[in-house]
Amino acid sequence: MLTEIRIDSLGVISAATAQFHAGLTCLTGETGAGKTMVVTSLHLLGGARSDAGRVRRGAQRAVVEGRFTVEEVHESARDEVAKVLESSGAQRDDDGSIIAVRTVGGDGRSRAHLGGRSVPAAVLSDFTAPLLTVHGQNDQLRLQRPDQQLAALDQFAGESVANLLRRYRLARRTWLDARTELLERTARSRELALEADRLKHSLDEIDSLAPQAGEDERIVEEVRRLSDLDSLRESATAAHDALAGPADAPGEGSGALDLLGAARSRLDSSDDRALSELSPRLGEAIAVVVDLTTELSSYLSDLPSDPGALDSLLNRQAELKTLTRKYAPDIDGVLAWAQDARSRLDSLDVSDEALAKLAAEVESAAEQVRETARKLTVARTKAARKLSAAVSSELGGLAMGRAKLEVQVRTMLAAAQDSAPIAVDGTELHAGSSGVDEAEFRLSAHSGAQSLPLSKSASGGELSRVMLALEVVLAGSDHGSTMVFDEVDAGVGGRAAVEIGRRLARLARTHQVIVVTHLPQVAAFADTHLVVDKVDDGKGVNSGVRTLTSEERVVELARMLAGLDDTETGRAHAEELLATANAEKDSDSAGVAGASAAAG
Numbered sequence: 001m002l003t004e005i006r007i008d009s010l011g012v013i014s015a016a017t018a019q020f021h022a023g024l025t026c027l028t029g030e031t032g033a034g035k036t037m038v039v040t041s042l043h044l045l046g047g048a049r050s051d052a053g054r055v056r057r058g059a060q061r062a063v064v065e066g067r068f069t070v071e072e073v074h075e076s077a078r079d080e081v082a083k084v085l086e087s088s089g090a091q092r093d094d095d096g097s098i099i100a101v102r103t104v105g106g107d108g109r110s111r112a113h114l115g116g117r118s119v120p121a122a123v124l125s126d127f128t129a130p131l132l133t134v135h136g137q138n139d140q141l142r143l144q145r146p147d148q149q150l151a152a153l154d155q156f157a158g159e160s161v162a163n164l165l166r167r168y169r170l171a172r173r174t175w176l177d178a179r180t181e182l183l184e185r186t187a188r189s190r191e192l193a194l195e196a197d198r199l200k201h202s203l204d205e206i207d208s209l210a211p212q213a214g215e216d217e218r219i220v221e222e223v224r225r226l227s228d229l230d231s232l233r234e235s236a237t238a239a240h241d242a243l244a245g246p247a248d249a250p251g252e253g254s255g256a257l258d259l260l261g262a263a264r265s266r267l268d269s270s271d272d273r274a275l276s277e278l279s280p281r282l283g284e285a286i287a288v289v290v291d292l293t294t295e296l297s298s299y300l301s302d303l304p305s306d307p308g309a310l311d312s313l314l315n316r317q318a319e320l321k322t323l324t325r326k327y328a329p330d331i332d333g334v335l336a337w338a339q340d341a342r343s344r345l346d347s348l349d350v351s352d353e354a355l356a357k358l359a360a361e362v363e364s365a366a367e368q369v370r371e372t373a374r375k376l377t378v379a380r381t382k383a384a385r386k387l388s389a390a391v392s393s394e395l396g397g398l399a400m401g402r403a404k405l406e407v408q409v410r411t412m413l414a415a416a417q418d419s420a421p422i423a424v425d426g427t428e429l430h431a432g433s434s435g436v437d438e439a440e441f442r443l444s445a446h447s448g449a450q451s452l453p454l455s456k457s458a459s460g461g462e463l464s465r466v467m468l469a470l471e472v473v474l475a476g477s478d479h480g481s482t483m484v485f486d487e488v489d490a491g492v493g494g495r496a497a498v499e500i501g502r503r504l505a506r507l508a509r510t511h512q513v514i515v516v517t518h519l520p521q522v523a524a525f526a527d528t529h530l531v532v533d534k535v536d537d538g539k540g541v542n543s544g545v546r547t548l549t550s551e552e553r554v555v556e557l558a559r560m561l562a563g564l565d566d567t568e569t570g571r572a573h574a575e576e577l578l579a580t581a582n583a584e585k586d587s588d589s590a591g592v593a594g595a596s597a598a599a600g
Contacts, residue, residue: 001020001022001068001069001070001072001073001131001481001482001512002020002042002066002067002068002131002132002482002512002514003019003020003021003067003068003069003097004017004018004019004020004066004067005017005018005020005038005041005042005045005064005065005066005067006063006064006065006066007037007038007041007062007063007064007065007545008059008062008063008064009055009056009059009061009062009063010037010040010041010054010055010056010062010063010064010104011034011036011037011040011054011056011543012032012033012034012037012056012534012542012543013034013037013056013542013543013544013545014056014542014543014544015544016532016543016544016545017545018038018530018545018547019547020512020514020528021512021527021528022072022508022512022527023508023509023512023513023527023528024504024505024507024508024513024515024525024526024527024528025512025513025514025515025526025527025528025529025530026515026516026517026522026523026525026526026528026529026530027514027515027516027517027530027531027532027545028516028517028518028523028529028530028531028532028556028560029531029532029533029534029543030532030534031518032534033532033533033534033543034532034534034543035516035532036486036516037054037543038516038532038545039134039484039486039516040054041064041066041102042066042132042134042484043134044064044102044104044110045064045066045100045102045124045128045132046124046125046128046129046132046134047112047121047122047123047124047125047126047128050102050104050108050109050110050121051104051108052104052105052106052107052108054104055104055105055106059106060105060106061103061104061105061106062103062104063101063102063103063104064101064102064103065099065100065101066099066100066101067093067097067098067099068097068098068099068100068128068131068132069096069097069098070098070131070481071096072481072512073130073131073481074481076130077130077131077481080126080129080130081098081127081130081131084114084123084126084127085098085114085115085127088114088115088117088119088123089115089117090114090115090116090117090119090127091115091116091117092115093115098114098115098127099113099114099115099116100112100113100114100115100124100127100128101113101114102121102124112124114127130481131481131482132481132482132484133482133483133484134484134486135467135471135483135484135485135486135488143441143454143463143466143467143470144453144454144455144463146438146439146440147434149407149439149440149441150434150437150438150439152387152439152470152474153380153383153384153387153407153409153439154380154434155474156383156386156387156390156473156474157379157380157383160379160383161376161379161380161383164372164375164376164379165376165434165435167372168369168372168373168376168435169433171365171368171369171372172369172431172433174365174368175362175365175366175368175369175422175431176420178358178361178362178365179362179365179366179420181347181358182355182358182359182362185348185354185355185358186355192348193348195348196345196348199341199344199345199348200345202326202327202338202341203338203341203342203345205323206323206327206334206338207338209319209320209323211320211323211331211334211335212331213331213332213335214331214332215320215331216317216320216324216330216331217330217331219313219316219317219320220317222313223310223313223314223317226309226310226313227310232303233300233303236296236299236300236303237300239296240293240296240297240300241255242255242256243255243256243257243289243292243293243296244256244257244293245257245258256289257286257289257290257293260282260285260286260289261286263282264279264282264283264286267279267282366422366423369422369431370422370423370424373422373424373429373431373435373436373437374424374425376435376436376437377409377411377435377436377437380409380435380437380439381409384407384408384409384439385407387407387473388404388405388406388407390473391405391407391466391469391470391473392404392405394468394469394470394472394473394503395465395466395469397499397502397503398465398468398469398496398499398500398503399465399494399495399496399499400445400462400465400496402445402446402447403443403444403445403446403462404443404444404451405441405442405443405466405469406441406442406443406444406451407439407440407441407442408439408440408442409437409438409439410437410438410440411424411427411429411436411437411438412429412430412432412436412437412438413427413428413429413430414428414429414430415430418430422436424436440453441453441454441466442454443462443466445462454466464487464488464489464492464500465492465496465500467488468485468488468500468503468504469503471483471507472503472506472507475507475510475511481511481512482511482512482513482514483507483511483512483513483514484513484514484515484516485504485513485514485515485516486516487516487517487518488500488504488515488517489517489518489519489522492519493519493521497519497521497522498521498580498581498584500519500521500522501519501521501522501523501524501525501581502525502581502584502585502588504522504525505525505527505581505584505585505588506588508527518560519560520557520560520561520574520577521577521581523556523557523560524557524574524577524578524580524581525581525584525585528547529547529548529553529556530545530546530547530548531545531546531548531552531556532544532545533545533546553578554571554574554575554578555571555574557574557577557578558570558571558573558574561573561574561577
């Protein structure tokens with residue numbers, strides 16, 4: 001829920017703060033006072049594009065700050081908000097509320113902050129999406145678009161359509177991927193066959209040499225050793241002879257082992273305790289020398305005795321270099337290339353058997369799409385009948401008693417240039433991301449009148465009422481806690497205006513509703529009445545927002561009644577209007593309470 005908004009230097013508003021509460025809040029004021037700037041500020045908090053032209057003249061930037069609470073919204077909405085806060089690092093305020101800020105500079109650049117952290121504007125959009133829905137005149141125009149009408153129908157249908165839509169989209173993605181692969185293999189069979197031959201030739205070349213991981217590095221090291229073979233053998237032999245004695249000059253005392261052994265014997269034969277205690281240390285030295293002698297012997301035996309070993313290694317090195325010149329800088333890279341090549345080769349199979357197998361997979365996936373699309377159409381058609389009846393009933397309460405909204409669901413035929421049509425029951429249909437259906441809202445203004453698309457049949461006032469009726473019907477499936485209506489009563493008057501106020505008050509029982517209105521019949525239903533005042537001090541126009549007291553509210557309603565605020569007649573009319581609205585709200589509340597008790 002939106003609890004507070006602060007606006008600085010936005011349009012005609014120099015500085016203003018407004019408090020919002022649960023229920024219905026109406027915002028009124030003279031034309032040009034800046035009511036639209038309040039809606040604009042909410043759009044900015046919702047991540048809308050910034051416009052430098054909205055910055056107040058003479059100011060460097062405009063700032064909008066909103067405070068939100070989430071305790072009142074559905075659990076799913078709270079979960080969405082929590083995810084956004086966690087991913088952005090935003091923090092809640094001490095009272096648990098979250099502050100969102102949008103700044104627009106005079107150069108058009110904007111900055112966004114959420115919970116004290118700088119974030120992209122898109123994050124603000126993600127944050128406010130489950131909390132705030134703003135309906136303006138542009139939204140009424142969007143209601144005429146087929147995609148928006150289908151989205152409204154799906155929202156009304158709820159999970160019965162949402163689950164099928166998820167299954168359809170998954171099946172469609174599988175089908176499109178397989179279909180694309182089949183088309184590519186078929187259209188490029190000759191090119192792919194040549195590529196497959198090249199890959200096979202390269203893999204045969206690599207497999208014939210059978211390189212091992214790291215083999216090129218090991219060969220380099222081995223070649224280095226063999227190049228110094230004589231000096232290595234000489235050094236190892238001399239070290240071995242020094243320890244064990246030369247093999248061609250046997251005899252005691254010729255090696256370190258003999259000398260150490262003799263020294264130990266001398267110590268062991270001594271009666272002196274100090275000398276005897278040194279004997280174990282000589283034993284340790286003898287053990288170390290024996291180990292070294294053994295390792296040197298092993299090293300010498302491992303040295304190649306074949307004079308052609310170096311030539312063999314050089315030849316192998318040359319063979320491996322033919323691979324590293326073609327495929328990768330080293331043998332490990334060559335092996336990785338070969339692995340990728342084998343995977344690619346598997347996908348390049350253009351044999352008749354492979355194409356037939358892939359075609360079968362495409363058809364199987366297409367059948368899943370067809371089956372899910374049929375179920376989706378049935379579910380939407382069923383929901384369309386219910387939506388038509390519900391909205392038509394609401395229109396009856398909005399002074400359009402004989403009007404009827406008809407929601408039609410029909411399948412979309414594939415166009416000649418359709419890139420991915422699908423045959424359903426013998427008809428080629430367009431398989432879009434939302435199914436094979438399109439929805440059309442048609443309105444018949446009175447009994448016997450021909451139903452026509454909204455774009456052709458509804459006036460501005462009628463379109464406003466259709467949108468409001470639709471919002472009231474969708475309120476149960478809408479997860480937003482705050483709904484904002486800008487001039488939803490445009491082109492409406494008389495009893496229709498009273499009914500719009502009544503419907504908004506009814507909607508406000510489950511949602512926080514904020515309405516910008518110019519009709520006193522609507523404003524009379526407000527639980528909280530805000531007014532935008534415009535003051536011209538000769539230096540410029542400045543507007544502010546304030547909450548009206550009961551007496552001030554009577555004066556404002558009288559002003560809205562054709563400027564009768566300074567007459568007793570106007571005030572009496574305003575008081576009567578308020579009394580009527582309160583009675584209507586009490587009656588509706590009693591009806592709801594009675595229905596709840598009966599249900600219980």
